[in-house]
Amino acid sequence: MxxxxxxxxxxxxxxxxxxxxxxxxxxxxxxxxxxxxxxxxxxxxxxxxxxxxxxxxxxxxxxxxxxxxxxxxxxxxxxxxxxxxxxxxxxxxxxxxxxxxxxxxxxxxxxxxxxxxxxxxxxxxxxxxxxxxxxxxxxxxxxxxxxxxxxxxxxxxxxxxxxxxxxxxxxxxxxxxxxxxxxxxxxxxxxxxxxxxxxxxxxxxxxxxxxxxxxxxxxxxxxxxxxxxxxxxxxxxxxxxxxxMPISVEASKKMLEDGFREHNINDELAVTSGVTIGMGIPGLLTYYGKFLVNYYSKENPEKAIEDASRDAYIQLGKEVEEEITHLKKIKDDSRYLEASKIIVREGGKIIPSKLAEFLKISVNSAEIILNKLTEIGFINKKNNEYEVVDNTLITLLYNEVSFKWDLCPICNKGKSLIQPFVNTVLYSCGHVVAVRKIFP
Structure with a gap:
C-alpha cells in the first residue's frame, strides 16, 4: 500500500x-x-x-x-x-x-x-x-x-x-x-x-x-x-x-520514513522538514509526502522540500477554502473566508471588535461570523475571545506563508524548513525545539 x-x-x-x-x-x-x-x-x-x-x-x-x-x-x-x-x-x-x-x-x-x-x-x-x-x-x-x-x-x-x-x-x-x-x-x-x-x-x-x-x-x-x-x-x-489530536513528532517521523522508503528516498532533511511543516496533521503529511516523491532530486533536495511544502499547503488550503465558501445559510461567504484568514494572521486569536475593525462591519456582524466559524469547528469561544482549534485553518494562507530554512539553536548544525505558525521544529540533527505556541 x-x-x-x-x-x-x-x-x-x-x-x-x-x-x-x-x-x-x-x-x-x-x-x-x-x-x-x-x-x-x-x-x-x-x-x-x-x-x-x-x-x-x-x-x-x-x-x-x-x-x-x-x-x-x-x-x-x-x-x-x-x-x-x-x-x-x-x-x-x-x-x-x-x-x-x-x-x-x-x-x-x-x-x-x-x-x-x-x-x-x-x-x-x-x-x-x-x-x-x-x-x-x-x-x-x-x-x-x-x-x-x-x-x-x-x-x-x-x-x-x-x-x-x-x-x-x-x-x-x-x-x-x-x-x-x-x-x-x-x-x-x-x-x-x-x-x-x-x-x-x-x-x-x-x-x-x-x-x-x-x-x-x-x-x-x-x-x-x-x-x-x-x-x-x-x-x-x-x-x-x-x-x-494531531499525531506526535515520533509518529509523524515514522510515517514519512516508511513512506519515503517505499520510494527509495533516504533523506533525513526531507523527513524532519516534513514533520515540522506537517504539524502532526496526517492529511498534510500525506500531501507533503506525495509531492516530495514527485519532486525529489538528489542534486537539489532542498528545492524539492520547499516545493512539496508549498504545494501541500496549497492542496489542503484549497480544501479548507472550499468548505468555508460553501457554507449553508449565509449571505456573504467571502467575509467568512477573509475573517478566517484574519484570525490566522492575528496569531489564532481575536475578539469581535477587532474583527469588526478589520472587516469594517458592526461588532454584531463580526460575532455572527465568529459564531458560524465556531459552529463548523474551526474556532472556539473562550470568554470573549475566539481562538483557532483546527490548525488546518493555517493553510488558508498558502499564498502568504513564507517558508524558510532554520538552523538548530542547540547545535547550529542541523536545519529544518519552517513556517511562522509551527509549534514544534524537528531539526535534521535530531533536536526537537518547541517554539512559541501560537495555536492550541
Whole structure:
C-alpha cells in the first residue's frame, strides 16, 4: 500500500500514532452498555481511516487473530456525502446492507459466511413489509406503530429492526455501524435532524446488538444534537466521545520514513522538514509526502522540500477554502473566508471588535461570523475571545506563508524548513525545539 495515498486507509498498521485510539475503540465494542460513540477532531486527522480500520479488525481473519477476536461481526459503513434528507438516508442504509460496498472499502476479499447469511435473512425479513421494492424500499404502510410522523423514519426503523433481528438469528455478535461525516446532517431541515436523533435513540434503547460510531469535523454542533440534558432525547444515555489530536513528532517521523522508503528516498532533511511543516496533521503529511516523491532530486533536495511544502499547503488550503465558501445559510461567504484568514494572521486569536475593525462591519456582524466559524469547528469561544482549534485553518494562507530554512539553536548544525505558525521544529540533527505556541 502507498503510505501517501489520499484515500482512506483501512489498515491498522498504517494508522500512525493511533494505537491508543484503536485499543479504546476495541474496548468499547466489547463494553456491554456501549451503544454510540462520537469520533471528532480537526480535519484530515484520519477519522475515516481509523473507523475503517476498526471494521477491518473485526472482520478480517488476520486481524481477528492478532486482536483475539473470535465472534462474527457485521460491518456497515455509511458516508453522509450526498445524503440530504431522511429519504436519502433510508435508501442508502438499505442498499449498503445489501451490497458489498463496505467490504470493498475495507478491502476484504472474502465475506464471512455468517455475514452472507445476515444479508439473505435481511432480504427475506424486509420482504414481509408492505411496499417492498428491491432498489429503494417504499414506506407505504410500513411501521405505523413506531410513532414517527415522517414515513421515511418509520422505514429506517424497520430496516434497523430487520437487521438487528437477523444478527440474532444468524448468531452474529454485533453490527458495527459507521456514519461518516455526520456534520452533513446540519444541512437538513431541523425537524429531520431531530427525527434522526430519535432514530439513534431507538438504536440505543432497543437494538443492543448495533454499535454506532459517528464521525465529524464539526463535533461541537454534533454534540449539541446528542446532548444528554434532561429535556433532550438522549437524556440519561451514555454517549462516548473520542477526539483525535494531531499525531506526535515520533509518529509523524515514522510515517514519512516508511513512506519515503517505499520510494527509495533516504533523506533525513526531507523527513524532519516534513514533520515540522506537517504539524502532526496526517492529511498534510500525506500531501507533503506525495509531492516530495514527485519532486525529489538528489542534486537539489532542498528545492524539492520547499516545493512539496508549498504545494501541500496549497492542496489542503484549497480544501479548507472550499468548505468555508460553501457554507449553508449565509449571505456573504467571502467575509467568512477573509475573517478566517484574519484570525490566522492575528496569531489564532481575536475578539469581535477587532474583527469588526478589520472587516469594517458592526461588532454584531463580526460575532455572527465568529459564531458560524465556531459552529463548523474551526474556532472556539473562550470568554470573549475566539481562538483557532483546527490548525488546518493555517493553510488558508498558502499564498502568504513564507517558508524558510532554520538552523538548530542547540547545535547550529542541523536545519529544518519552517513556517511562522509551527509549534514544534524537528531539526535534521535530531533536536526537537518547541517554539512559541501560537495555536492550541
Amino acid at each position: 502507498d503510505i501517501f495515498t489520499t484515500d482512506a486507509r483501512p489498515f491498522p498498521e498504517y494508522l500512525y500514532g493511533r494505537e491508543d485510539e484503536i485499543k479504546r475503540l476495541i474496548s468499547l465494542v466489547n463494553t456491554e452498555d456501549f451503544h454510540i460513540a462520537l469520533i471528532g477532531g480537526m480535519r484530515r486527522t484520519g477519522k475515516t481511516s481509523l473507523l475503517l480500520s476498526l471494521l477491518k479488525i473485526f472482520t478480517h481473519s488476520k486481524y481477528k487473530e492478532e486482536y483475539n477476536i473470535n465472534d462474527a461481526y457485521f460491518p456497515l459503513y455509511i458516508e453522509m456525502d450526498a445524503v440530504k434528507s431522511l429519504e436519502d438516508f433510508n435508501s442508502k442504509l438499505y442498499n449498503r446492507i445489501l451490497s458489498n460496498h463496505t467490504w470493498r472499502l475495507i478491502q476484504n476479499t472474502k465475506v464471512e459466511k455468517k455475514v452472507k447469511n445476515v444479508i439473505n435473512c435481511f432480504k427475506e425479513k424486509y420482504e414481509t413489509f408492505k411496499g417492498y421494492n428491491l432498489s429503494i424500499p417504499s414506506v407505504i404502510g410500513i411501521g405505523e406503530q413506531k410513532g414517527y410522523q415522517d414515513p421515511y423514519a418509520s422505514s429506517i426503523s424497520r430496516i434497523l429492526e430487520s437487521l438487528s433481528s437477523c444478527l440474532y438469528d444468524e448468531k452474529v455478535k454485533f453490527g458495527l455501524v459507521v456514519i461518516d461525516e455526520f456534520q452533513k446532517i446540519l444541512d437538513w431541515k431541523d425537524e429531520e435532524q431531530q427525527t434522526f436523533i430519535e432514530i439513534l435513540k431507538e438504536i440505543y434503547d432497543v437494538y443492543h446488538n448495533l454499535k454506532v460510531f459517528i464521525t465529524g469535523s464539526v463535533i461541537s454542533s454534533t454534540e449539541k444534537l446528542f446532548s444528554t440534558e434532561y429535556d433532550k432525547p438522549m437524556h440519561g444515555r451514555r454517549i462516548d466521545k473520542i477526539y483525535l
